[in-house]
Amino acid sequence: MSDDNDSEFEAETATLPLDGWHRGKGARMVEFAGYWMPVQYEGIVAEHLWTRAHAGLFDVSHMGQLEVSGEAAEAALEAVLPIDLSTLKPGRQRYSLLLDESGGVLDDLMVTNAAHRFYLVVNGATKWDDIAHLREHLPDEITLTHLEDDALLALQGPEAARALARLGLDPVNDGWPRVEEMVFMQAGPFSWNGVPLRVSRSGYTGEDGYEISVPAARVETLAEALCAQPEVQPIGLGARDSLRLEAGLPLYGHDLSREISPIEAGLTFGINKRRRGEGGFAGADRIQRELAEGTARKSVGLTLEGRLPAREGAEVYAGDAKVGRVTSGGFSPTLGHPIAMAIVDSAHSAEGTPLVVDVRGKRLSAAVAPMPFVPHNYFRGDR
Amino acid sequence: MPRYFTDEHEWIDVEGDTATVGITDYAQGQLGDIVFVELPRVGSEVARGKDAAVVESVKAASDVYAPITGEVTEANGALEDDPALVNSSPEDQGWFFKLTIANKSELDGLMDAAAYKSFCDSL
Incomplete structure (x- = not known):
């Protein structure tokens, strides 16, 4: 065509x-x-x-707001998401990942147990592909509703x-x-x-x-x-x-993609522990292998010296050796300096590792930093 | 001293053979909060319509083209410490660089303030 x-x-x-x-x-x-x-x-x-x-x-x-219902909705969703729904009570929400057969990330999403049905929120740019994927992989007796x-x-x-x-x-x-x-x-x-x-x-x-x-x-x-x-x-x-x-939260299509596995991206928590052991979900072979053997590269946070932001695609170096690339970056209004997420060779992923980011030929000093860059302020009922 | 404007939203003050270049108030409004300005080196040649500077806003990096050809004689060092001058004073203290004009005929066909204003109104 x-x-x-x-x-x-x-x-x-x-x-x-x-x-x-x-x-x-x-x-x-x-x-x-x-x-x-x-x-x-x-x-x-x-x-x-x-x-x-x-x-x-x-x-x-x-x-995309979706609803999954039907008598066997729980089992059907567990077949397409590496999530444990038996421990997700009504009125509770959990982060999960839609994976392809080779362990790449098709999307990240939120799943809520809405009592007798599950409510999903998926990314806007990927929702039509997600819907097609779910329709293909969910059994016919399961109803998938797009809450348009x-x-x-x-x-x-x-x-x-x-x-x-x-x-x-x-x-x-x-x-x-x-x-x-x-x-x-x-x-x-x-x-x-x-x-x-x-x-x-x-x-x-x-x-x-x-x-x-x-x-x-x-x-x-x-x-x-x-x-x-x-x-x-x-x-x-x-x-x-x-x-x-x-907040160190990944953006699908940038920090997460079909080319980056959830283990590389540091999203192991998005794959339920029981399911990690049992397998039986799309991409389980790669996920289990990466958990056992580690990954050759990892997503890290970077703080940069100076004021010039490094954007997605900027190359990351350790000395003269290219060791990765920025997956998203910008200027932090809260901190007053540039920050970035990058995927780098695991050998250079330890906190504090000095790295260099190339922006239009300028070599910017950077260091691997813990994420979130700004502390989370979630309400957990303890204040 | 006459001030000219380009359809790429730069302004040019001309004094003899020297021109001072900056971006307009309209441009800074479009770019948003500016966090870094990368200016050409003093002594470098810039060519009309080619990249001369880069403006980094919180959102994105944007190229600024040289409105006319010439040799850069001065870059605004104040932008290094306070890039937000481009937001607060785009057409005065937030100037970018000065150059020696290579070819005055390049000024022909640029807009004056009134023409530039109606150009912006049409956008």
Whole structure:
């Protein structure tokens, strides 16, 4: 097929339910994952620092929301994900990975036990491939529903709980915690002025906060109500990326891909311990081998001297020898210097190892640093 | 002294054979928070339309092209310590570099302030 024919099938950039709301708030819109999305409102640094100090509202409706149901849904999902669902109680959420047969990462995702069904949130750029993969690999008697009529908001920051509590969401299930009582990775159905919401205490910034699924028809009302709280400002994709980088959270398609295994990426925790031993999931051979023998390369954090950021693709050296490449990088607004994630030869992956990053011929001094770069601030019920 | 503008959102102040080059307020607004500016070396030749500098914002790296050909005589050292000057004072203290103009005819066809303003309004 020629390129010309291909372009005929290229989908037009879609708009999110909040498109007009974003533009009304002065957002600069960019194309991302097939959608017009707000990259910034006031400015990336201001939005980033606001989220670390207060609470930021992110529109992440481009992400895929899926529901898996059916009598044998648990076993069917365990056949496609290296997860142990027998220990995932109703109202709890867990991080997992969609792997191909050779152990490459097709996507990373969140799985919630929504009582008699499982609720999945997958990346926006990969959702159509994920859906195709799941339809192919899940048995016919399992129902996979793409919740296309639901929008998704993230409210993130140390003041997120205070702001959300003020909206007065009611837990649908008797005896379930209120939003401010939920702990990290807890999730459940709520009702807000009659609007059904799915709320989880999780996110992608390293801060305390929530992800809130809401019918698209009501998302603007909810976004307005949240932004009416003095703690809350709308935050764009630009700050979402710099926040997640500081939090040491990988971005699919950059720090994680079919070419990088979860063990190389340091995501062993995304593969359940029992399943690691038993195998019986896609890519298990490679995962088990890498766990037993170690990997030739590893994902690491890098801190760079000076102010010049190293971006994805920049080559990493130990002396004159090339030992890896940057998978994502940028300037850390919180720390005031550049940071990066890189995949490097394991021999050079120990904390404190001095390395050099080449940016347009400039050799920048760097050192392997522990991640997260900025400490996580999750609410685990102990404060 | 006359100030010229390019459709790549640079400004050029001309004083005799010397030109001072920077990026416009519109450009800095598009780039966002600037964290680093890589300037050409003093003594190097820059050619019209070719890379002369790199601006790193939080978001991305962007090339800045030389609006005219010439030899670089000075780079703005203040940007090393405070790259955000490009955001706060793009058309004054946040200048990038000075050069000796090789060919004054290259200034023909550049925009004046009024033409540049209507160019930006049309974007």
